[in-house]
Amino acid sequence: MSLNDQTTFINHPLLRNNLLQFREYQKNISSLALNKNTLVILPTALGKTIISLLVSINTLYNYRDKRILILAPTRPLVNQHWKSFVSYIKLPNDQTAVVTGKIPPYARTIVWNNDAIRLVFSTPEVVRNDIKEKRVSLENFFLIVFDEAHRAVKDYAYTFIADQYVRHCSFPLILGLTASPGSEKSKIQEICNNLFIEHLEYKTEEDADVKRFINPIDINWKWFDLPSEYHYVKSILKTMLEEKLNWLISRNIVTKNSKWIFKRDLISLGDELRGTLLSIPEDQRRSLYFALMQQSVALSLMYCIELMESQGFNSLGTFLSRTQGEDTRSHKMLIGDNRIKEIRRLIEQLNMEHPKIQYLIKVLKDRFDSQINSQINSQINSQINSKNTHNLIRGELEKDSRVLIFTQYRDTAQHIVE
Structure with a gap:
């Protein structure tokens, strides 16, 4: 069934009348996505969900015995997609379902085994777990939509699901959606590889077929100077951070100058240390455990500095209070430091807004x-x-x-x- 582009609204047997406004670029992208595994990169508010909806209604209409799986990273986003779809699509309520971790495994199994439920919305962690526990097979799903597709890197659930889908489905069709794939070519390539992407659709706000749908935004930047009390607390946190970074540098665990060590470096270091821990005998792990504690505290201190500068004393104090309640060695090391205790007293006494x-x-x-x-x-x-x-x-x-x-x-x- 083709989409009728001669009217203001899109006409389709599975769409409610006079609800979905026709946009040429959405029609063109969705038509291409019906034939190839496609990654759609589109700025926020330009209708990525509508593109997935258009691909879905054509799939449901043309393949009456097939099912569709819509994935989104969080439960609220899953529910949002479900509400959006059912508001546009003429499909009986018993042919759609939302499957999240709040639904017990036995009830999820009933949904997965019911081929009459043609449109399923779920979180990736639930699908991954149910695949591993053999509650669901993806072979009867003609289309899987991966919303926020930029998450399909490393060991995120999207990667596992896409791999299982391509392995077990005879004619898999994948649609990835994102507004922020990253600026590095290697990351975009990793996303494409992990989702088996064959075709890329990329639009910017300056493209002629998109521009007229962009509402003008008047941006007024405001810059603020932090009070001296903020600078004092920052100096304490910076000193503590320097100590942790220098400890890692002095043992050649990190080889960069401390002023060029950023959050992503510490995150990568943590992954590397945890990987090494798994590969060496138990009696050789003690020094690495301590290095991991130093890395973790350094990362927390970076976060504290960012939180205080960008959000204020209130958010920093809330984070430190929350950290005190967590039973990990690195958090105990951080909260137990007398300088952190001094910072918490200052925040409480000053009650100073950002x-x-x-x-x-x-x-x-x-x-x-x-x-x-x-x-x-x-x-x-x-x-x-x-x-x-x-x-x-x-x-x-x-x-x-x-x-x-x-x-x-x-x-x-x-x-x-x-």
Whole structure:
């Protein structure tokens, strides 16, 4: 069945009428993805999910006895995809299912064995575990969609699933979706190799067929100077970090100058040390265990510095409190250091916000207050007294005016709300 591109909306026997807007680039990409294992690299908000939906409805329509598996890294994302699909597709409810770790194994087995359920949404860890436990075979799935496909590196579950799929399915079809494949050619190649990609579709916001769907964004950068108290805490953390890095350097475990050692270097070192531990006799592992502790503490200190500089004392204090409750040697080493104890006391005593949090609160307050005052002034001659007018307008704004704030960490989001 082909897609009708002569109308504003996409027409298809499995689509609800007048819901899905037609976009030429989505149609073209989805048509190509029906014939080859395809990796789609598309900026955020340009409809990667819609492309997977278009590929899916054509597959469901043309292969009535086949099934489709939609994978996403997290449970909320899986549920989001399911809601999006069922809102567009004319498919009975009993032909779709969400399979996550919250569903017990025996119930998952029922879903996997029920060929009438043609559209399954799941997390990769669950699928990997169920393959290993022989609860599911992928041979009857005509299409597997890998959302956030840039995760298909090293030993992530996507890699295992793709390999098993290609091994056991006679005619496998893979669709990978990502907005951020990475800047290194070697990583993109690894993703393509792991997902058996045959064709690459890449769009930027400047492409002619995409540009008209991009909403203009006015970006206003603000730069902040950290207070002297922040610099003092940073100096303590930097000194501690230097000690750990120099310990690793002095034993030739790391060969770089300490100022050129970054987070990715320590992560790679941790992987290397853990790999070595598995390959040597037990009686030779003690020194490596201690090296791994130094590496782990150094990584935590890097994180502490980044957290304090970018998020503030509140997020740093929350992280250190959480770390205290974790029963690992490296965390005990970090929390037990007197300098960390001093930092925690300082954070508690100072109760000092990050400058950007203060600025954000001011921006929000000014925004809502200016809207309220503007509407009050426009009604100043009304018979309603100003206090009642103020309350009425504030209530209306609370319902109608919305602000979306993005932040890197959950703790910061919670703190802003509080």
